[in-house]
Amino acid sequence: MKKENTVIVVLAVLAAVIAATWLVLVAPALTGNEINMTRGVTSTSASHYNLHMIVLWVCVIIGIGVFTAMFTSIVLHRKSRGHKAATFSHSTLAEIIWTVIPVLILVAMAVPATTALIKMEDSSGAEMTVKITGFQWRWKYEYLDHDISFISALDTASNAARQLESGIEPASVENYLLDVDHPLVLPIGKKIKFLITADDVIHSWWVPALGWKRDAIPGFVNEAWTNIDEPGTYRGQCAELCGKDHGFMPIVVIALPQAEFDAWTRQQLADSQNQQQEMERLWTKQELMQHGESVYANACASCHQSEGQGLTPAFPALAGSKVATGPVDAHIDIVMNGRAGTAMSAWREKLSETDIAAALTYTRNAFGNDTGDVVQPLTITKIKRQNTKQETAP
Numbered sequence: 364m365k366k367e368n369t370v371i372v373v374l375a376v377l378a379a380v381i382a383a384t385w386l387v388l389v390a391p392a393l394t395g396n397e398i399n400m401t402r403g404v405t406s407t408s409a410s411h412y413n414l415h416m417i418v419l420w421v422c423v424i425i426g427i428g429v430f431t432a433m434f435t436s437i438v439l440h441r442k443s444r445g446h447k448a449a450t451f452s453h454s455t456l457a458e459i460i461w462t463v464i465p466v467l468i469l470v471a472m473a474v475p476a477t478t479a480l481i482k483m484e485d486s487s488g489a490e491m492t493v494k495i496t497g498f499q500w501r502w503k504y505e506y507l508d509h510d511i512s513f514i515s516a517l518d519t520a521s522n523a524a525r526q527l528e529s530g531i532e533p534a535s536v537e538n539y540l541l542d543v544d545h546p547l548v549l550p551i552g553k554k555i556k557f558l559i560t561a562d563d564v565i566h567s568w569w570v571p572a573l574g575w576k577r578d579a580i581p582g583f584v585n586e587a588w589t590n591i592d593e594p595g596t597y598r599g600q601c602a603e604l605c606g607k608d609h610g611f612m613p614i615v616v617i618a619l620p621q622a623e624f625d626a627w628t629r630q631q632l633a634d635s636q637n638q639q640q641e642m643e644r645l646w647t648k649q650e651l652m653q654h655g656e657s658v659y660a661n662a663c664a665s666c667h668q669s670e671g672q673g674l675t676p677a678f679p680a681l682a683g684s685k686v687a688t689g690p691v692d693a694h695i696d697i698v699m700n701g702r703a704g705t706a707m708s709a710w711r712e713k714l715s716e717t718d719i720a721a722a723l724t725y726t727r728n729a730f731g732n733d734t735g736d737v738v739q740p741l742t743i744t745k746i747k748r749q750n751t752k753q754e755t756a757p
């Protein structure tokens with residue numbers, strides 16, 4: 364090879380290697396932000412990362428080849444050195460080469476990609492199952508093997524800071540819009556299957572560190588699985604545009620060693636027994652008003668506004684409204700089952716019986732709605748049981 368050619372080849376190789384090294388190593392070290400794809404914490408995310416790196420290096424090698432050829436032609440075969448353009452218009456050999464080589468490269472990359480995809484879809488041999496249901500705008504988690512279920516919604520601090528009138532600076536809230544009241548707690552080193560669905564519109568359950576994302580579609584049950592390697596807190600979000608508060612339904616997964624997970628499940632069962640007892644006792648009006656105020660702030664205020672003034676035309680005012688000051692049975696029905704054709708969704712699965720009773724009592728006695736009505740959690744429980752009976756009756 365001529366000396367000039369060698370210099371150009373060496374320069375092209377160096378440029379490509381420097382660019383790739385910059386992307387993968389130097390830029391993250393300088394900026395503190397990962398520019399490259401992250402490795403994640405599961406076998407699935409690791410296989411995606413490895414695939415991505417293989418493809419990246421294939422691209423680097425192709426880049427070296429193409430740029431070397433290009434710059435060799437531009438610099439060494441330029442017109443000013445007396446070179447004339449070739450006049451041939453067809454070369455069967457060249458066409459065969461530039462078809463066969465890319466096909467071989469693509470086939471070589473498709474083999475590991477397909478293997479990873481098949482493994483991702485295979486949830487057989489799972490040791491526990493969690494059902495995930497998306498609602499506007501919260502997630503319900505049901506641990507099918509442990510008799511545990513709860514709703515996970517945006518945490519109170521983020522929820523307060525996102526309301527403009529609160530005057531709270533979002534930057535002052537840690538993990539702003541990425542924290543929830545009840546995180547999904549999972550054990551590490553265990554194959555966990557997820558059954559993912561939705562109860563209103565399409566949502567999408569996505570935690571990047573796990574290495575996948577699945578749509579939650581009403582009427583469909585999508586499957587996915589994970590096996591988390593390291594304990595930690597992993598955050599994600601709903602990844603499907605699902606309405607007004609789409610940006611406010613984060614996901615938090617806490618991965619714990621098995622023993623800690625077992626302790627957590629025992630605590631959850633004890634808590635749910637307490638909740639059951641709370642639901643069955645008679646509450647005073649003052650207790651319901653106090654609890655109702657916080658339920659209202661978390662669940663109702665984003666549409667009906669903090670002082671019940673509403674946001675016309677989509678979200679009617681509750682202050683002085685016919686529903687909140689009218690017959691209590693009709694009010695309970697709207698809150699539990701929603702109102703067709705409006706933005707009011709059904710809350711029976713999204714809030715506990717105690718929360719629904721407290722929110723009803725609060726809205727019927729706050730904002731100048733002095734009805735004096737008290738709705739007991741037990742009343743809501745009875746209505747819920749009746750409805751369930753009617754739905755399951757043959």
Ligand SMILES: [Cu+2]
Nearest residue numbers: 566567601605
């Ligand atoms: Cu959503």
